[in-house]
Amino acid sequence: MKIALAQQNYHIGNFEDNTRKIIEGINWAKEQQADLVVFSELCVCGYPPRDFLEFKDFINKCYQAIDNIKLHADTIGVLIGSPARNPQKEGKDLFNAVFLLHEKEIKAEIHKTLLPNYDVFDEYRYFEPAFEWRVIGFKGKKLAVTICEDIWNMGDNLLYRITPMEKLMPFKPDVMINLSASPYNYAQDIVRNSIVKAHAVKYKLPMLYCNTVGSQTEIVFDGGSLVYDINGNKVKEMNYFEEDYQVFDLSELCQKKERALAVNKNASSPVIKEAENAPVTDDLESAYFYSAMDVGQDVNTLDYLADKKNIEEIYHAIILGIKDYFRKMGFTKAILGSSGGIDSALTQVLAVEALGKENVRAILMPSQYSSSHSVADAEQLCKNLGNPYDIIAIKNIYESFLTELKPVFKDLPFGIAEENIQSRIRGNLLMAIANKFGYILLNTSNKSELATGYGTLYGDMAGGLGVLGDLYKMQIYALAKFINAKKPLMPVNIITKAPSAELRPNQKDSDSLPEYDILDRILYQYIELRQGPNEIMAKGYDSTLVARVLKLVNTNEYKRNQFCPIIRVSCKAFGIGRRLPIVGKYLS
């Protein structure tokens, strides 16, 4: 039996495009003489559909799409993901389901058992978990079909009490097939390989794991679909960050061989080396059980965060995140404020890579506090990249604000208010040009700034998409150096000079914030690892500093609450995966 995997990029709620794409995938698989083609979780509607699932009309459209698709599933079998109605009185209205389409009919339907409900996931909000399990018979083979999270408990994941594969093994399946919509973060590929390999080894069955690819608002799906054979050897790791189609012969996957350690694409990473060197035993249940959090728990956190493998992945994830946001929103052109600082420079380089230089417009908006090199550096960057740019000085507008505010401000000294006025003038100019010509404003804030509230609401915090919002400042540097090593697009001064908002004379970030290499480590402990103040201090950080940083994070929740979606590359990004009460008084 030949089984094809179609790793595709869907668009949430765009039934027309998704259906067309799935049918194209079926036709491609037919050309390859495949017997079965596998798509990904909820591919019919795109993942995650979120509260669209609460609309009966939306579910009707899913079923209509399946009706259209099944006409193309004639001699070929098709496994597709879709919400399915729960016909029973009890339980929620929907299942997260996979349908087998064959001979132009729905031949089988299975339901997801383990519903992730943490971080960015809300599946328990919508779906009833499966309460019965069976394999799917197809052309003489028994398929053990599971959906994404279903394979993430091998008996040792404390979140769950059921191991779906254990429910399926009594039926003596011939192959394991998993349809996923598994988001990227910079440790996910390692963990994913471990869990799929552990399944193949434990159950002595081949496993085909089909992930989706593409970005949906803030969540990037990285693809990297996997096929492991019956021996626990990796047969294929499909492309990352792009669509990919592959066909596999089941009988080949079932041939017993000497075990060999799979060669991982990332063999340079110490973490992966460790995984690769681990003994392969029949009792691998726990092999996968180091999560993204565990990866970063040692003292070299920051080195790991900024290591070459991760930075290269992050680069591709952000490019895809930008591309898909624009395409799916129906826009082509981006605008951004180019300050001559590293954050805006990096955003500009990434945007040009994602959208093309002709589609990225940089606006340089110097004030009286801008250093001359800032404008020169920003201008040089635009020339290096070849994107259009304009220079609009904000001095006159700023003075008109001060004039009109004089009766209110009287002779009070210059302060934060005046700094923010400048930043908001820039926000207004950028949005004005965006509104006039149909641009989307890219935001250039980094995670360290967002964490500490070092930014101006409606000013430099404005924008439709947070390109760098999940990268700490030290990762910003690493990414900039990675890009410049390929091609020196950013003037070196942009990378080497001390960070400054340039909103008052001789301002430096370090006037207001701890040094970034300390700050970022504390932030990572608190945000990604959810360590409390005592745990962080126990690692050797100054107690006053820790208290100050944690307070900054918590008291600035109200600012982040109004921030745009951030392209997520870590296991804990600001946004829908991190939910805190704004009025909360904890550590603040």
Add this chain to the structure above:
Amino acid sequence: MKIALAQQNYHIGNFEDNTRKIIEGINWAKEQQADLVVFSELCVCGYPPRDFLEFKDFINKCYQAIDNIKLHADTIGVLIGSPARNPQKEGKDLFNAVFLLHEKEIKAEIHKTLLPNYDVFDEYRYFEPAFEWRVIGFKGKKLAVTICEDIWNMGDNLLYRITPMEKLMPFKPDVMINLSASPYNYAQDIVRNSIVKAHAVKYKLPMLYCNTVGSQTEIVFDGGSLVYDINGNKVKEMNYFEEDYQVFDLSELCQKKERALAVNKNASSPVIKEAENAPVTDDLESAYFYSAMDVGQDVNTLDYLADKKNIEEIYHAIILGIKDYFRKMGFTKAILGSSGGIDSALTQVLAVEALGKENVRAILMPSQYSSSHSVADAEQLCKNLGNPYDIIAIKNIYESFLTELKPVFKDLPFGIAEENIQSRIRGNLLMAIANKFGYILLNTSNKSELATGYGTLYGDMAGGLGVLGDLYKMQIYALAKFINAKKPLMPVNIITKAPSAELRPNQKDSDSLPEYDILDRILYQYIELRQGPNEIMAKGYDSTLVARVLKLVNTNEYKRNQFCPIIRVSCKAFGIGRRLPIVGKYLS
């Protein structure tokens, strides 16, 4: 046995204040010679603590608070809500728990079974559901203690497969006690009365239901704690929107009597009349089972939404929402833009009521497109209210923007971009004054505008708290009239004139939007009732209009995503309870 209910207002994560308040409640109950005092769900940390629950340090602080509180639970028993650690290996780390404190010890611990995970609720994200049930023995009585949602399934709530009270009845309890954190919406009091009454009637036991009160960012808890006797008669409906303390004699609650229909405080509402007139039988399981959604399903939706009972409740909910937001954020003073329109006028009146006239500063920012009556109306309003105000014309600033943008805009005609520049200048001025003097900016957008995207990001959509963001325009009128009927604070012209943003000559809302009385009905069907286009058209609305309105709602998700928290008064507010993918293509 005397049982006291302490309906209190907590502050999330403010362990010091919450502990102090709970101890005060215990001391009060002791003075009343109560044997037992009941607090509300998660009172130790405040509800909802959201992702704070993921911090071990936060849970430690909950236990420390209990350690402090239990020293005061000497001869008196204390039922308090707190997260509790799950000592078992399996399942999530936490339970949503209630502790019985007595003789300075933790004597019993029970866990919540039904974990709401819809709308604003995410409890399944954090908590493991109870899997064992028992009554709590106390001074010779058996207490059937449940937590909030636990009573919201009497066997006919399809979300759940367990009815916690059925698990407790075999232990032959003497009384039912429920600790809740049940949010307000304008139908909740009716539903709540029905469910508590249905319990008393079905199980032939008295029921004491203790709710929390107070606003936590966007969610308003309305109090209204209830006591029903063994006959199904209402003994007490505690105060709404404020703290309240009451003591009840259990033996009195257990005296069998002739049944009388309870008199509801809202007997004028047709919905309640119907409930009150329903026959009281022993089989009342379904009596409560009309939800907030059902209430509004008839053709008189809008009349219901704007009826006097609801508007009066909404008035109190918003006042509490403003008060608590400021108090819990540590602020006292509000600023807002006062345009002479009804939305800003209403916000200003509510803010003055909540914070005091001396703490509300109105800024009038006329442009060349402002009508003379707008400024006059706004100024008159300030004089009526007696709050400080300033007038800052935006003409000069606006012209300085146009001058600087001239090289970019060239001779393109006036359009949306120029309208938005004006709105964002106002946002900048308001934030500048707020930053300078320590105000929080109140946002004045209504639900109809937010739904359709009829507002300017970083302009009139700026602000820290959305005062009117859960009120459709027709409810805005009803609330304004309700307030003016008590005291004519708003110049009548503000209420009667046609709505306008005044960003271009002779602009009217109706140039861009359908008439509000039609628009609001369509929006309500779509947002609150999750009706699809076919269902809405079936109610007699024009198909082109319906498609246009639904498209407006869906394509403006990106704007609402950056909006501030909205005081929630309906069963479906924009914000944390409504989660949609920004790039989604559904109906757009």
